[in-house]
Amino acid sequence: MNQPELIVQLQQGDEAAFKKLVDEWQDMVYNTALGIVQNAEDADDITQEVFIQVYKSVSSFKGDSKFSTWLYRITLGKALDHEKKKKRKKRFGFVQSLFGGDGVEQIHAVEFEHPGVQMEKKERANELFSALKQIPDNQRIAFTLHKLEGQSYQQVAEIMNTTLYAVESLMSRAKTNLRKELKNYYNNSIAEK
Amino acid sequence: MNKQEQINKLVEEALNSVDDVQRAATKPYLFTRINARMNKGTETFWEKVGWFIGRPAVAFTGLCMVILINAIVIMNNRPSDSMNSTELAVQTQTDEFSYTVATIYDNENTQP
Numbered sequence: 001m002n003q004p005e006l007i008v009q010l011q012q013g014d015e016a017a018f019k020k021l022v023d024e025w026q027d028m029v030y031n032t033a034l035g036i037v038q039n040a041e042d043a044d045d046i047t048q049e050v051f052i053q054v055y056k057s058v059s060s061f062k063g064d065s066k067f068s069t070w071l072y073r074i075t076l077g078k079a080l081d082h083e084k085k086k087k088r089k090k091r092f093g094f095v096q097s098l099f100g101g102d103g104v105e106q107i108h109a110v111e112f113e114h115p116g117v118q119m120e121k122k123e124r125a126n127e128l129f130s131a132l133k134q135i136p137d138n139q140r141i142a143f144t145l146h147k148l149e150g151q152s153y154q155q156v157a158e159i160m161n162t163t164l165y166a167v168e169s170l171m172s173r174a175k176t177n178l179r180k181e182l183k184n185y186y187n188n189s190i191a192e193k
Numbered sequence: 194m195n196k197q198e199q200i201n202k203l204v205e206e207a208l209n210s211v212d213d214v215q216r217a218a219t220k221p222y223l224f225t226r227i228n229a230r231m232n233k234g235t236e237t238f239w240e241k242v243g244w245f246i247g248r249p250a251v252a253f254t255g256l257c258m259v260i261l262i263n264a265i266v267i268m269n270n271r272p273s274d275s276m277n278s279t280e281l282a283v284q285t286q287t288d289e290f291s292y293t294v295a296t297i298y299d300n301e302n303t304q305p
Binding site (some may be wrong): 019022023027028030031034043044047048051052055069074114115116117120121122125127128131147148149175178179181182186187190 | 224230
């Protein structure tokens with residue numbers, strides 16, 4: 001069954017087609033969400049939400065863009081929404097902690113380890129992921145799609161609904177900002193030793 | 194290798210650490226979990242209303258509207274220190290033409 005047929009069947013509410021779609025795209029959705037939220041549980045939650053959203057709104061998919069592009073957009077939207085909610089919870093946790101609640105636990109982020117990184121590069125990759133949290137969302141999205149998902153600049157431009165030139169600029173600024181963040185981090189860590 | 198070179202090397206290593214990264218895979222039985230979540234039921238009408246009202250933008254706008262309406266009502270109902278033009282005109286006419294009810298008592302008291 002090719003992709004257009006699969007989508008037509010899905011639009012008709014075929015559950016087998018939905019299962020096939022989930023099997024085919026689950027890792028792509030999960031990996032993208034994981035790159036943004038940097039938490040396995042949250043990424044799993046977002047993946048489920050994305051497919052539920054796809055099931056509910058597949059009738060609105062007209063095929064103007066590629067299905068993968070549409071899926072990436074839903075995933076990125078959900079992941080960013082999730083991040084915003086989490087930040088709000090953190091702020092609320094902080095306020096709670098001021099009044100003697102147990103919100104302090106939520107403030108400290110857990111260090112993230114991407115499961116796909118080679119063992120010998122894990123330490124550097126963890127530092128890169130920490131730095132990624134400090135750069136603006138659009139730069140982070142471009143970097144994640146290109147580096148973690150292996151999308152070309154042209155594909156990233158389609159997903160982000162922007163131009164190739166804009167993506168090149170985003171990637172350049174992302175690298176500059178990451179270098180700055182990492183330099184600060186290494187400067188401090190070497191000074192502490 | 195001096196400190197700056199060492200830092201630059203670490204930065205480049207970090208930036209290149211995800212160049213050959215493998216795609217992370219989901220936990221097994223994702224479809225079953227999605228199905229379970231879909232069958233769990235959707236939000237009720239009042240849950241949706243609560244969620245909508247609870248959004249910071251909506252809550253803040255609503256609060257501003259309440260404050261604004263209160264301010265307008267207070268401003269409009271504030272008693273004025275001076276008489277307005279209608280009241281002044283009536284008062285002037287009353288003074289000028291002495292709109293008073295003639296009573297028997299007035300007729301009897303002709304003496305100044």
